[in-house]
Amino acid sequence: MTQEHTQPASGDWARQAAMLKKDGWWLADLCGLDRLGIGGKDRFEVVVQLINPSLKERRTLHVAATGETPAVPSVTGVWPGANYMEREAFDLFGIRFEGHPNLTRILLPDEWEGHPLRKDYGVGKVPVEFLPQPLLQVDSPGQAPSGQAAGAALDSLGQVRVQQGQGPHESEEK
Amino acid sequence: MTTTQEVVRKIEAGGQGVFVEEFDEQEGHLVLNMGPVHPSTHGVLRLLLELDGETVLKCEPIIGYLHTGMEKECEDQTWRAANTIVTRMDYLAPLFNEQAYCLAVEELLTVEVPPRGKYIRTLLAEINRLSSHFVWFGTQGLDMGAMSAVFYGFREREMILDFFEMVTGLRMNHGYFIPGGVWEDLPEGWDDVLGNIVAILPRRIGEYEDLLSKNPIFLERTRGVGAVTQDEALHMSATGPVARAAGIDWDLRRDMSYEAYGDLTFEVPLQSEGDVYCRYLVRMAEMHQSVSLIKQLIEAMPGGDYKNMDPKLTVPPRSELNRSMEAVIHHFKLVTQGYTVPAGEAYAAVESPRGELGCYIVSDGGTSPYRAHVRDPSFVNLQSMGRMAKGGLVADLIAIIASVDPIMGGVDR
Numbered sequence: 001m002t003q004e005h006t007q008p009a010s011g012d013w014a015r016q017a018a019m020l021k022k023d024g025w026w027l028a029d030l031c032g033l034d035r036l037g038i039g040g041k042d043r044f045e046v047v048v049q050l051i052n053p054s055l056k057e058r059r060t061l062h063v064a065a066t067g068e069t070p071a072v073p074s075v076t077g078v079w080p081g082a083n084y085m086e087r088e089a090f091d092l093f094g095i096r097f098e099g100h101p102n103l104t105r106i107l108l109p110d111e112w113e114g115h116p117l118r119k120d121y122g123v124g125k126v127p128v129e130f131l132p133q134p135l136l137q138v139d140s141p142g143q144a145p146s147g148q149a150a151g152a153a154l155d156s157l158g159q160v161r162v163q164q165g166q167g168p169h170e171s172e173e174k
Numbered sequence: 175m176t177t178t179q180e181v182v183r184k185i186e187a188g189g190q191g192v193f194v195e196e197f198d199e200q201e202g203h204l205v206l207n208m209g210p211v212h213p214s215t216h217g218v219l220r221l222l223l224e225l226d227g228e229t230v231l232k233c234e235p236i237i238g239y240l241h242t243g244m245e246k247e248c249e250d251q252t253w254r255a256a257n258t259i260v261t262r263m264d265y266l267a268p269l270f271n272e273q274a275y276c277l278a279v280e281e282l283l284t285v286e287v288p289p290r291g292k293y294i295r296t297l298l299a300e301i302n303r304l305s306s307h308f309v310w311f312g313t314q315g316l317d318m319g320a321m322s323a324v325f326y327g328f329r330e331r332e333m334i335l336d337f338f339e340m341v342t343g344l345r346m347n348h349g350y351f352i353p354g355g356v357w358e359d360l361p362e363g364w365d366d367v368l369g370n371i372v373a374i375l376p377r378r379i380g381e382y383e384d385l386l387s388k389n390p391i392f393l394e395r396t397r398g399v400g401a402v403t404q405d406e407a408l409h410m411s412a413t414g415p416v417a418r419a420a421g422i423d424w425d426l427r428r429d430m431s432y433e434a435y436g437d438l439t440f441e442v443p444l445q446s447e448g449d450v451y452c453r454y455l456v457r458m459a460e461m462h463q464s465v466s467l468i469k470q471l472i473e474a475m476p477g478g479d480y481k482n483m484d485p486k487l488t489v490p491p492r493s494e495l496n497r498s499m500e501a502v503i504h505h506f507k508l509v510t511q512g513y514t515v516p517a518g519e520a521y522a523a524v525e526s527p528r529g530e531l532g533c534y535i536v537s538d539g540g541t542s543p544y545r546a547h548v549r550d551p552s553f554v555n556l557q558s559m560g561r562m563a564k565g566g567l568v569a570d571l572i573a574i575i576a577s578v579d580p581i582m583g584g585v586d587r
Contacts, residue, residue, distance in 0.1 A: 027411050028523070029532050029549035038517070038538045047534060049521050049549070053424055060521060081411025084557050092245075107238040107586060116246055117545075 013063050014073040014099070021078050025050040025059065030075075030085035032093035033062075036119035044070035044095055065095045074100040092117035202226060210239045214317050214572045217582030221559075221575075223568070230571060233563035235556050240586035248546035252512030253279055256543050258349040260533070263548055264584035265346060266309055269295075269302040270526035271548065271584075272351035274533035277432060277522035279353040282515050282537055285487060288479040289434075291355030296434040297471040298341065298350070299524070300464045301368075304375070305334040306527040307461050311382055314454065314576040318395055320386060330378055333371050340367060354488045355481025365472055372468050379461050387458070396451040400562035400574035403448060410558045414529025414551050415456045416578060420448030426525040438470050450570075450577040460527075487513055512541040528552050528579055550584040 029049035036043055042064035050059045065072045074097035075082045086097040087106040094115035097103055105112060114121050209220035218239035224232040244263060248256040260275045261268040273295060280287065287295075308331040315323020335345040340361055342350040350357050386392045402412070407420040417424060425442040427435045443459030445452035481488050489508050490501035517539040523532035529551030536545040555578055562574045 026408060028530060029521070029534065029547075031534060031547040031549075033536065033545055038536070038544060047519075047547075049532065049534065053422075053429070056429055058430075058521070060519070079411065080409045081554060081557060084553060088553075105238075107241040109238070116243060 014075055014078065017075040017078040020050060023052075024054050025052050027051075027075070027079035027081055027085075028058070030082055030089065032065075032089035032095050032117065034093060034117065034119045042066055042070075044093060046072050046089060046095060048075075069094065069096055071096040071098055073098050074103075076100055091115070094118065203231065208571075210236075215575060216313060216580060219556075219575070219580060219582055219585075221563075221571070223563075223571075225568065228567045228569075230563045230566055230568060233560050233571065235559055237553075237556065237582070237585050240582045242587070244587045245546055245548065248543050250542065252541050253515055253543065254352060254508070254512055256546055257352060258347070260546070260548060261347050261349055262583065263587050264526065264528070264531070264550060264552065264581045266306040266581050267302050267527050267531075268347050269299050269351060270524055270531050271533075272348070273299055273433070274522055274524045274526075274531050274548070275535070275546070276351045276353050277524065278520045278533040278535040279515060281520040281522055282518050282535060283353060283487070284516075285354055285482050285484065287355050287482060289476045290359075290478045290480050291482070292434045293471055293475050294356050294360060294480060295351055296438075297468060297475070298338075298356075299433075300467045300471065301334055301337065303527045304461060304464050304468075305331045305338075307457050307464075308334070310457060310527070310576070310579045314573075314579075315386060315392075317572045317576045318386075318392055320389070320392065323382070323385060326378070326382060326385070330375065333374075337364075337367055337371060340364065352481065352488060354484070355479070357481075359480040365475075368468070368472060372465060372472070375465050376462065379458070379465070383458060386454070393451065395569075395573055396454060396577075397449060398447075399450045399566060399570045400577060401447060401449040402558055402561055404446075406561055407448065407558065410561070411554050412529070412558050414526070414555065415453050415460065416529065416555050416558060418443065419445045419452035419456045421446040426523055426530060430523075432522075432524060434471070437474065438467055440467050450573045453577040514539060514541050515543075523549070526551055528581070528584075529555060548584075548587060550587065552578075552580040552582075553585045553587075556580050556585060 027048070028051040029047075031047050033045045033047050034043060035045060044065040046063045046065055048061040048063060050061065051057075052059070063072050070093075072095065074086055076086065076097075077099065083101070084106060086100055087103065089095050090097060090100075090103050091105045091107050092115055104110065108116070204225045206223045206225055207220065208223055209215040210218040215221065220236040220239065222232075222234045222236055223230055244259050248259050251259060257272055257275055260271045263271050276295075308327040310327075312324035312327025312331075315321075315327070338348065339345050341364060342348040342357070344350075402410070402416075402420050404421040407417045407422055412420070412422075413424070421444065423442065423444055426432070428440070428442055440463045441459075443456045443463065445455055485501065485504040486508075489505050490498070494501040495505060515537040517537050519534070519536045521532055521534045523530050525531075530549065531551055532549035534545070534547040534549065535543055538544040559574060559578055562578070563571050566574070
């Protein structure tokens, strides 16, 4: 399997793509890449895998996404199959594809903030929200302990200090 | 004069409107929401349909309901452990995910897999193709009203899963292929068990064909339904049975041979109409080819190492841990830290039951992938569904979904 690496300029990427298609190159894959940790001239890149069935060859292209919000021209006009792949790269990396017919989030919900596959969007850095509520809510008289009683019980064991009428989560926030 | 909103409210009040998104009274078009929880959408696929009566004017797949961020998760694992994440993507064909990932990592590592390792991988992949096609056969039949198909398909799949359990210890999500080979050698008696299965299967697949291939109801519901032309399939980057049913003569196993496929003889089934029936025929023929491949692989299974025995790459065999201090140290290092992979990038693709399953890997020279991207065939093939469904009936859509065979675990990753 031969693999060739080239870097077309992002400005005329759509034009180059059309020329490649004329030479019999078809789109196999397109994904985003954040070079924050490995260095490079531009932080964001679109990595395109092309395949040529008649030559039985593959080719890897790196198209730099430049600008304040990283952007590259869309190739959906050349290879319509790029549609979902570009949406995925937009969703997970925030790379804008200019000229894309429907550039919306595809895997994440529309109201999601941020682009998770970026390197500064760490694993486990999403704050988990706890609802402020008492530790135990069972409160039928004479049976199970109320939140307050449970707090006192735990306190007497010297384990957890639960403030009056508050759960541990709320006290942590203060 | 009622507005669209009022109509929607009226329909909702009638108790059926939860599915209706919009109704345009002038045009008589209805926007209907099918899924994500629907018995025939094979998981959590949601389709937004615009209907004129029973005719589908527009069909837009909406995905992401099973997204769990597996690609991000891989970046937090060692090279070995990331394999156990990718295997969970396309859960009906887990070994293909592992195969693509391992091939990509091996390309960066520039390590050789011994012949036996290659043959074992090829063998298990072909068996996996069968088990995946059995589920497709069952669900395709079930969706067309042929209830018995699902019982037959799952009965045969069960035999294969039992064999997988015998070899890998698990029925799915095996984590059995590792960069450098496979985790364990084939257990004793594997060839007898597999020989029995392979002896039974051709007759059983023949039964399937008797059941559906000439069934007038099935023909009526699949012939000419959901057709895409060769050109459309190429433009949509469709691969696998979807592309081959439309006349694209392309199979990575033959055309960009990997693992042991170069030593084997097989045919690539091809059809030209591109409709649901052609996709059915392609998959049925593929099953026969897989059985023949498995027979060849059992015959030709070479001896020797089942994995690259470099102790810096794969853990030493259990027996060595009892007598070699060095083996214990290597084991400890591999389990706690893992190995490093030279900086660079690689893309490797395999022919999964659904098409080209590619894995793009970037390494920064560390002990975990810098980026691991999987090109899932279901994800790409789903794009053709809008074209397939257009102009057909809602009932045809059910046949089309089954024939594309999307696995949402792979689509959403």
